[in-house]
Amino acid sequence: xxxxISLPRLALTPGEPAGVGPELAIRLAIHLAGQSQVKPVAAxxxxxxxxxxxxxxxxxxxLAIKIREYQPGTAAIxxxxxxxxxxxxxxxxxxxxxxxxxxxxxxxLNRAGxxxxxxxxxxxxxxxxxxxxxxxxxxxxxxxxxxxAKLCNVDKTVMLLSDGDLRVALAxxxxxxxxxxxxxTTASLRRSLEILHAxxxxxxxxxxxxxxxxxxxxxxxxxxHLGREEIEIIxxxxxxxxxxxxxxxxxxxxxxxxxxxxxxxxxxxxAMYHDQGLPVLKAGGFGHTVxxxxxxxxxxxxxxxxxxxxxxxxxxxxxxxxxxxIDTAISMSxxxx
Numbered sequence: 001x002x003x004x005i006s007l008p009r010l011a012l013t014p015g016e017p018a019g020v021g022p023e024l025a026i027r028l029a030i031h032l033a034g035q036s037q038v039k040p041v042a043a044x045x046x047x048x049x050x051x052x053x054x055x056x057x058x059x060x061x062x063l064a065i066k067i068r069e070y071q072p073g074t075a076a077i078x079x080x081x082x083x084x085x086x087x088x089x090x091x092x093x094x095x096x097x098x099x100x101x102x103x104x105x106x107x108x109l110n111r112a113g114x115x116x117x118x119x120x121x122x123x124x125x126x127x128x129x130x131x132x133x134x135x136x137x138x139x140x141x142x143x144x145x146x147x148x149a150k151l152c153n154v155d156k157t158v159m160l161l162s163d164g165d166l167r168v169a170l171a172x173x174x175x176x177x178x179x180x181x182x183x184x185t186t187a188s189l190r191r192s193l194e195i196l197h198a199x200x201x202x203x204x205x206x207x208x209x210x211x212x213x214x215x216x217x218x219x220x221x222x223x224x225h226l227g228r229e230e231i232e233i234i235x236x237x238x239x240x241x242x243x244x245x246x247x248x249x250x251x252x253x254x255x256x257x258x259x260x261x262x263x264x265x266x267x268x269x270x271a272m273y274h275d276q277g278l279p280v281l282k283a284g285g286f287g288h289t290v291x292x293x294x295x296x297x298x299x300x301x302x303x304x305x306x307x308x309x310x311x312x313x314x315x316x317x318x319x320x321x322x323x324x325x326i327d328t329a330i331s332m333s334x335x336x337x
Contacts, residue, residue, distance in 0.1 A: 007076075008122040008333045009044045010326065011112040015127030016105060017050070017088055018097040019307030020317035022057040024127060025049065027319045029065040029081045043330055046070040046121070047081055048108040050088045054081065060094070060313045072120065086111060094313035097130050102137035105129055109144070113151045116298040123299035123329035124148075127322070128307045131174075142174045145293050148300055156188070157295040158195045160268070161278060161304065162328065163285030166258075167204075167268040168277040169196045169294070180273045184216060184229060189237045193270065195295040197246060200268060203299075203332040212257060212266035213238060213250030214276060220251045287320045290328045299332045301325040 012028075014021030025047045047054070051067050058065050070082040086108045090100045109126065116124045126144050134141040141147065149157045160169040171192045172183045193211065200209035213234065214220075217227035224231050234251045242248055249266060256262065257269060258280045271277030282289055282304060289304035303321040311317060 007042060007044050008330050009046070009120070010123050010125055010329055011084075011115055011121040012045050012047045012125045013108045013112050013127060014047065014049050014054075016097055016130040016133065016307040016309075017053055017092045017101055018094055019128060019130065019309050019312050021127030021307065022049065022054055023061060023313065023315075023317045024303075024319050024322045025081065026054060026058050026061065026063055026065055027317070028322070029079050030063070043326060044076045045082065045125075045326070046084050048084045048086055048112040050104070051083045051085055053088055053092055054083065056092075057094070057313060061315050084111065084115075095309045097133040097307070097309065099133050099137035102134040102139055102141075105134065106139065106141070106147070109147060110151065113148060113298065116300075117152065122333035123301065125322070125325050125329055126300065126302040128303055128305060130307045130309075144291075144300070144302060145173055148293055148296055148298075152296050152298060154295055154297070156191045156195060157293050158192050158199075160196070160199075160292045160294050161281050161289055162292060163281055163289040165267075166263065166281055166285070167200075168281045169268055169270050170274060170277065171270055171272045173274060175273070177273065177275075181216060181227075181229060184233060184272060186233055186237055189233060190241070193237065193241060193246075193248075196268060196270060197241075199294040203335050204267075205335060206267050208245075208247055209268060210247045210249070210266045211268050211270055212252060212262070213248060213270045214254045214257055214272055215251035216272045218253070218255075220253045287318060288324045289321065290325045292328065292332075299329055299336065301329045301332070 014025045054067055066080040067083055070084045088101050088104045112124055115121050145157050145159050158169050159173050172180050200206045216229045221227045221230035230251045238248045254276050291302040293300040303325055
């Protein structure tokens with residue numbers, strides 16, 4: 001059989017084996033078969049995971065699917081998951097993550113990422129991981145974004161979450177709040193904006209993207225009375241890039257940036273830290289928001305939720321965010337051609 005070369009080929013890592021990731025991957029077989037009210041996925045997908053784990057989870061959920069080992073150039077079969085075998089270290093109990101399997105989680109991510117770097121796949125889609133369990137295993141890990149930056153040998157990446165027309169990027173990612181201000185420097189902020197600007201053009205068809213930049217402090221510093229980062233760092237960087245013809249607004253207070261009126265004036269927001277912009281986006285779009293890593297030589301998208309250990313293997317995991325992540329990966333891969 002010959003693969004359908006018109007379909008993009010995607011690599012998927014389910015993430016934490018004790019969470020909902022394996023179930024979400026299994027449910028893809030149903031969508032690939034067109035046996036769902038949701039439109040079939042228009043892509044060939046290879047799941048980097050332990051096939052025994054996937055079969056066990058399918059049996060627990062009473063989902064009848066077929067699992068076969070992925071072979072490049074083999075046509076996809078409806079109702080079948082193509083799997084790149086990566087063995088778990090120890091047995092998996094749904095809802096009970098084991099630090100012993102931390103290296104398995106990272107190995108799936110490493111192998112899938114390498115396959116994307118080698119152009120075997122058009123994009124990488126990642127399921128949720130349990131960061132605390134990986135750290136409990138003695139492995140320094142702060143998130144997919146940082147892991148992939150190291151894997152791809154890039155000095156800087158930008159996390160972007162997208163819910164349709166609302167896109168929120170982050171100047172800093174997984175940092176304690178007390179460390180955020182020190183991490184916002186002239187150089188890092190300029191680089192974040194350069195990456196965001198370039199990838200909005202490349203992947204989203206925005207020739208002159210309009211970017212709204214939030215202030216760090218309440219009321220964007222209140223003229224220096226509530227902090228000077230806006231005066232000394234953020235505004236000078238914005239002025240420098242405006243002189244190059246960029247359409248930048250800000251710095252503006254975060255508490256007024258997301259009103260319906262304001263949203264019509266920009267294509268993306270750059271927030272200064274994780275919990276400044278993401279709660280607003282997820283409050284309105286949780287379940288169909290996509291996490292995207294910008295600045296990589298590969299395309300990477302992810303779900304907007306965590307491992308949901310409390311509902312693992314109970315048959316109620318919603319694949320909506322995963323399907324959105326796949327759709328976004330397909331769109332981005334086509335735009336990058």
